[in-house]
Amino acid sequence: MENYYSDENFTKHLAKPPREDQPAALQHYGKIFQHPITWADLRWIRSQTKLPVAIKGIQHPDDARLAIDNGADVLYCTNHGGRQANSGISTLELLPGILAAAGSTPVMFDGGVRDATDVIIALAMGATAVGVGRPYAYALSYGGAESLTHFLRSFLAELDLCLAVCGFQDIASLKAAGCEQVAGG
Numbered sequence: 267m268e269n270y271y272s273d274e275n276f277t278k279h280l281a282k283p284p285r286e287d288q289p290a291a292l293q294h295y296g297k298i299f300q301h302p303i304t305w306a307d308l309r310w311i312r313s314q315t316k317l318p319v320a321i322k323g324i325q326h327p328d329d330a331r332l333a334i335d336n337g338a339d340v341l342y343c344t345n346h347g348g349r350q351a352n353s354g355i356s357t358l359e360l361l362p363g364i365l366a367a368a369g370s371t372p373v374m375f376d377g378g379v380r381d382a383t384d385v386i387i388a389l390a391m392g393a394t395a396v397g398v399g400r401p402y403a404y405a406l407s408y409g410g411a412e413s414l415t416h417f418l419r420s421f422l423a424e425l426d427l428c429l430a431v432c433g434f435q436d437i438a439s440l441k442a443a444g445c446e447q448v449a450g451g
Contacts, residue, residue: 305336312337320374322346325360327367334371342374343393358387365392382424389437390445 284291312319321333322342330341343364345357357377365373375388376397385396398421405417434440 305332308333308336308338322374324364325355327363330364330367330371330373334368338371340372340374340394341368342376344375344397345377358384358391361388361391361393382421382428385425386428386432386440387445390440390443392441392444 279294280287280290282290308319308321318339319337320340320342321338322344323346324330324333324341324343325345333341341364343357343361345354345360357375361373361375372394373392374395374397375393376399379385379388379396379398380401385398388396401417401421402414406414409416429436429440432440434443
């Protein structure tokens, strides 16, 4: 897999490697991101494929509705690394509004998911599926495939235990029961 940020890749577009001309490298980087994707771009993407189109980064109900109106088949509720900004709103707080706006459109969820309890909560609230990123990556980096296998088995065991403690046999019965937020919780 090509490393986009390697000197070799940048020198395709720059006279000198980034280490030798940082201002030019920053200017090139800025050009790449100066034209954010718009709803018109989403409509164009939708017109080019019959594959499902998922939109990641949905944080507000209005954006959920706009994404659906412009061709999204799946919404991905995430705060895109809001964990780095201590005052950023958690994805769990965003989820109810996104779900309400999404109607029957599937809503994926991630952000701050560290254990099976986080998965149980998001699924009970109505998420279609939950992404578990960092623990998976940590396990893989710690000990390769063996460590990842151990993590996944442990995670699934914890998921089964959490379901049982909550009185559910499986995820389907949990999702069917749903949940509601209790005042002060």
